[in-house]
Amino acid sequence: MAAVTDAQLLERIAQGHIVESPDEMTDEYRQTLVHILTVSADTELISAPSYYTAAKNSPSMNNLISALAIIQDELSHAHIGYRILQDLGVDTEALIYDRDPKKFKHPYAFDVPLRSWIELIVANAFYDRAGYVLLGDVYRNCSYGPWRRTFTFGTVRTGCAASPPRTGRSSSRPWTGCSR
Numbered sequence: 074m075a076a077v078t079d080a081q082l083l084e085r086i087a088q089g090h091i092v093e094s095p096d097e098m099t100d101e102y103r104q105t106l107v108h109i110l111t112v113s114a115d116t117e118l119i120s121a122p123s124y125y126t127a128a129k130n131s132p133s134m135n136n137l138i139s140a141l142a143i144i145q146d147e148l149s150h151a152h153i154g155y156r157i158l159q160d161l162g163v164d165t166e167a168l169i170y171d172r173d174p175k176k177f178k179h180p181y182a183f184d185v186p187l188r189s190w191i192e193l194i195v196a197n198a199f200y201d202r203a204g205y206v207l208l209g210d211v212y213r214n215c216s217y218g219p220w221r222r223t224f225t226f227g228t229v230r231t232g233c234a235a236s237p238p239r240t241g242r243s244s245s246r247p248w249t250g251c252s253r
């Protein structure tokens with residue numbers, strides 16, 4: 074596709090066009106998408122240690138396994154966001170492992186320690202609703218197809234289907250893979 078201006082791209086999107094690759098983007102569109110995806114992926118990632126702190130105080134083994142399942146889900150959600158960022162040309166190895174921790178873009182809520190099982194349940198109930206509202210909007214209105222489709226049947230499975238893993242890329246630092 075020939076290069077487009079921001080105004081032309083906005084007009085196409087207003088007519089229902091779904092953007093499928095960086096070739097179709099303007100610089101501003103790409104930068105904004107990278108910013109939003111980084112906030113989303115970082116939020117998923119940073120939720121894991123927050124939940125884990127409380128999970129260690131689980132009242133039973135059953136509860137602990139439930140909490141660990143939530144954490145595993147969140148890491149999978151983060152993986153999807155970073156995987157899409159990779160397709161946009163972002164060096165996610167550097168983004169995840171070399172970035173100053175203060176530069177991660179997550180809500181303040183995950184800086185508040187969850188110290189008990191009750192705090193974990195209450196916080197998760199609110200965070201889960203907030204995520205449903207925010208990501209529901211992405212599902213309904215996002216103009217970037219690869220991200221939007223990750224919400225079609227559930228985030229993990231379709232996220233992988235939309236963006237097959239790259240080959241030939243190795244890392245000495247293991248990162249989460251799609252578990253389902």
Ligand SMILES: [Fe+2]
Nearest residue numbers: 117146147150
């Ligand atoms: Fe999540």
